[in-house]
Amino acid sequence: xxxxxxxxxxxxxxxxxxxxxxxxRRVATSDEWVRARTGIAxxxxxxxxxxxxxxxxxxxxxxxxxxxxxxxDLDMVLLATCTNPSxxxxxxxxxxxxxxxxxxxxxxxxxxxxxxxxALSMASDMVRAGSARHVMVVAAERLSDYTDWDDRSTCVLxxxxxxxxxxxxAVTREIGPAVWGHDGGKAGAIRVPGYGDxxxxxxxxxxFRWAIxxxxxxxxxxxxxxxxxxxxxxxxxxQANLRIIDALVNGIGATNAVIARDVVxxxxxxxxSIPLAFSRLLDGGRLQPGxxxxxxxxxxxxxxxxxxxxxx
Amino acid sequence: xxxxxxxxxxxxxxxxxxxxDPADATADKTFIDDLDVDSLSMVEVVVAAxxxxxxKIPDEDVKSLKTVGDAVSYIQRAGVAA
Numbered sequence: 001x002x003x004x005x006x007x008x009x010x011x012x013x014x015x016x017x018x019x020x021x022x023x024x025r026r027v028a029t030s031d032e033w034v035r036a037r038t039g040i041a042x043x044x045x046x047x048x049x050x051x052x053x054x055x056x057x058x059x060x061x062x063x064x065x066x067x068x069x070x071x072x073d074l075d076m077v078l079l080a081t082c083t084n085p086s087x088x089x090x091x092x093x094x095x096x097x098x099x100x101x102x103x104x105x106x107x108x109x110x111x112x113x114x115x116x117x118x119a120l121s122m123a124s125d126m127v128r129a130g131s132a133r134h135v136m137v138v139a140a141e142r143l144s145d146y147t148d149w150d151d152r153s154t155c156v157l158x159x160x161x162x163x164x165x166x167x168x169x170a171v172t173r174e175i176g177p178a179v180w181g182h183d184g185g186k187a188g189a190i191r192v193p194g195y196g197d198x199x200x201x202x203x204x205x206x207x208f209r210w211a212i213x214x215x216x217x218x219x220x221x222x223x224x225x226x227x228x229x230x231x232x233x234x235x236x237x238x239q240a241n242l243r244i245i246d247a248l249v250n251g252i253g254a255t256n257a258v259i260a261r262d263v264v265x266x267x268x269x270x271x272x273s274i275p276l277a278f279s280r281l282l283d284g285g286r287l288q289p290g291x292x293x294x295x296x297x298x299x300x301x302x303x304x305x306x307x308x309x310x311x312x
Numbered sequence: 313x314x315x316x317x318x319x320x321x322x323x324x325x326x327x328x329x330x331x332x333d334p335a336d337a338t339a340d341k342t343f344i345d346d347l348d349v350d351s352l353s354m355v356e357v358v359v360a361a362x363x364x365x366x367x368k369i370p371d372e373d374v375k376s377l378k379t380v381g382d383a384v385s386y387i388q389r390a391g392v393a394a
Contacts, residue, residue, distance in 0.1 A: 037351075037352065205352070205355050205371060205374060208355045209355045209358075209371065212355075212359070244352075247356065
């Protein structure tokens with residue numbers, strides 16, 4: 001069986017910046033309170049024309065350019081999102097259409113904030129199995145559509161954005177084996193109830209406790225890929241909240257790694273947070289091509305997935 | 313384990329996790345208002361206490377632990393039950 005690799009990344013960040021002070025004009029909070037509890041200073045919120053499809057397409061076009069391939073070369077478009085405007089239709093086929101990926105399969109998958117890592121794992125396996133040569137993985141979210149702007153415990157966290165990655169064939173496995181799992185028994189801890197109630201709700205303490213206990217599993221992703229934690233160059237956890245990131249990463253032993261902290265000015269963009277944060281480290285020169293980077297998504301489901309990848 | 317041993321252990325956890333001066337960690341103090349331990353730090357305190365005292369403190373019980381004394385009593389009862 002052949003290997004697979006990341007060929008290129010792309011992102012889209014909405015133009016509008018919303019600061020903690022902006023939110024404090026609507027709910028009882030303050031910049032100091034939000035920073036101390038979440039590490040978030042600002043977030044991007046999409047305007048009406050920045051949709052899942054438009055943001056996802058723009059991120060994907062940048063990923064194609066970065067990978068140096070054409071949309072016509074894509075065999076599959078996988079969209080990870082949990083914030084489609086409605087259940088039907090999915091947005092993945094619309095992104096494939098807009099890209100001009102005429103012969104690609106296209107679908108949406110919902111694994112909450114773990115969606116990018118799951119989609120990346122599936123894309124890698126498709127390439128390795130030979131069912132696709134080039135796969136576009138897109139993660140695009142508009143959490144602002146589901147935000148209760150009067151709930152100060154969640155409105156300070158949620159944000160919008162998109163990221164994308166092209167996965168293609170390689171001689172060796174540049175995308176490591178995934179670790180994954182779930183605690184569906186805690187499904188209610190992160191939810192949009194539906195049936196007329198479309199506002200995001202979260203049991204923050206339950207989620208925090210679940211997430212910080214995942215450290216041994218994160219370490220396992222390094223082992224499966226054949227790396228000691230100290231050899232990892234970067235760690236890109238889902239950008240939920242700086243407190244979770246710090247607690248989760250502390251126990252890994254990735255002592256030489258740069259830790260992604262995009263959440264500080266991007267907020268929590270669910271499935272889009274990993275490619276957004278990953279791209280920022282690459283674009284800023286803090287990671288180099290070939291560097292091993294640990295990705296780890298976790299969230300609504302509850303479900304998690306992670307893997308070590310080589311930087312494109 | 314005696315109440316004073318549990319209190320001392322809990323004070324050490326509070327210092328490590330949330331930077332609380334051990335002298336302030338007395339039974340009558342509330343975690344949130346008196347000691348400024350926020351909800352996520354409270355989770356870290358609970359996880360550390362489970363490990364240190366060998367007890368289980370489920371999520372649904374955490375909210376009932378308002379004061380340091382509440383936590384000491386809970387850990388003592390849970391320790392006996394275990």
